[in-house]
Amino acid sequence: MNFVTLNNGLKMPQLGFGVWQVEDDQATSAVKKAIEVGYTSIDTAMIYKNEVGVGKAIKEASVPREELFITTKVWNTDQGYENTIKAFEASLERLGLDYVDLYLIHWPTPEFDQYVDTYKALEKLYKDGKVKAIGVCNFEIEHLERLLNECEVVPVLNQVECHPYLAQNELKEFCAKHNIFVEAWSPLDQGGEALQDEVIQKIANSHNKSTAQVILRWHLQNNTIVIPKSVTPSRIEENFNVFDFDLTSDEMNAINELNRNRRKGPHPNEMNVR
Numbered sequence: 001m002n003f004v005t006l007n008n009g010l011k012m013p014q015l016g017f018g019v020w021q022v023e024d025d026q027a028t029s030a031v032k033k034a035i036e037v038g039y040t041s042i043d044t045a046m047i048y049k050n051e052v053g054v055g056k057a058i059k060e061a062s063v064p065r066e067e068l069f070i071t072t073k074v075w076n077t078d079q080g081y082e083n084t085i086k087a088f089e090a091s092l093e094r095l096g097l098d099y100v101d102l103y104l105i106h107w108p109t110p111e112f113d114q115y116v117d118t119y120k121a122l123e124k125l126y127k128d129g130k131v132k133a134i135g136v137c138n139f140e141i142e143h144l145e146r147l148l149n150e151c152e153v154v155p156v157l158n159q160v161e162c163h164p165y166l167a168q169n170e171l172k173e174f175c176a177k178h179n180i181f182v183e184a185w186s187p188l189d190q191g192g193e194a195l196q197d198e199v200i201q202k203i204a205n206s207h208n209k210s211t212a213q214v215i216l217r218w219h220l221q222n223n224t225i226v227i228p229k230s231v232t233p234s235r236i237e238e239n240f241n242v243f244d245f246d247l248t249s250d251e252m253n254a255i256n257e258l259n260r261n262r263r264k265g266p267h268p269n270e271m272n273v274r
Ligand SMILES: NC(=O)C1=CN([C@@H]2O[C@H](COP(=O)(O)OP(=O)(O)OC[C@H]3O[C@@H](n4cnc5c(N)ncnc54)[C@H](OP(=O)(O)O)[C@@H]3O)[C@@H](O)[C@H]2O)C=CC1
Pocket: 017, 018, 019, 020, 021, 043, 044, 106, 137, 138, 159, 160, 184, 185, 186, 187, 188, 189, 190, 191, 192, 195, 210, 212, 213, 227, 228, 229, 230, 231, 232, 235, 238, 239, 265
């Protein structure tokens, strides 16, 4: 497993396990399987409604809590300083934990203009030692600039949709300049067209790997953190088995050229759901 060092010195596994669209019960078995395979980083959120199931897996796992890296997120309806503190305590309770490693704002929801206050609540939780790191999801450059100007703690990462068809080059450049990692959500294009791409298929054949493994390798070699999701035991293993080969710079460039700025999810400025 590769670890990255976040801007506050905390180490985080570069490959983690996502659990969106996994029912609470199934989350327990999927996370237990993932931990058995060797994943130690788990990405959940209040809105996934599976924090209880994830917490159960953590409790039943044979790996000590301090070796795990648990991420959860504050949902749009809980934004604002006081609401965020309450939402965090509720997440902690559902997870059955006394701290989380990383707490993230789920969407900026710019129309409501509360993400600065929300972030200030994350700073308070961080200063109180209840979270080991804080960050954001789905922040565009202008949203990050506001945090950098108006808040004290630089987010450790920005979790955004990213895969070969949505490379996020401009955002990656901005984040790198400010020592903020990019973490890719839907890194496998939600199991979609990118997994069938002919260019990626050819590269995969030459390494005797799957297209999913090549895509994950592309993310890792781009210095991106990844959190693929699967409830299929063989795929949970497959997605972890990406540290025994390297893509050449020609192969990396060939995948870079597939970018078409095509999103599966909403644009952050259009996601003002409450
Ligand atoms: N911050 C945010 O706004 C968001 C965060 N996320 C986070 O990112 C995580 C990952 O993103 P997600 O949207 O789930 O999508 P992914 O890109 O991880 O793709 C998951 C889909 O791909 C399939 N799959 C997984 N591995 C393979 C494989 N090796 N071969 C073929 N198919 C495969 C899965 O099927 P199956 O499970 O049936 O095996 C599932 O349908 C989420 O689970 C969540 O934690 C996601 C969306 C938004």
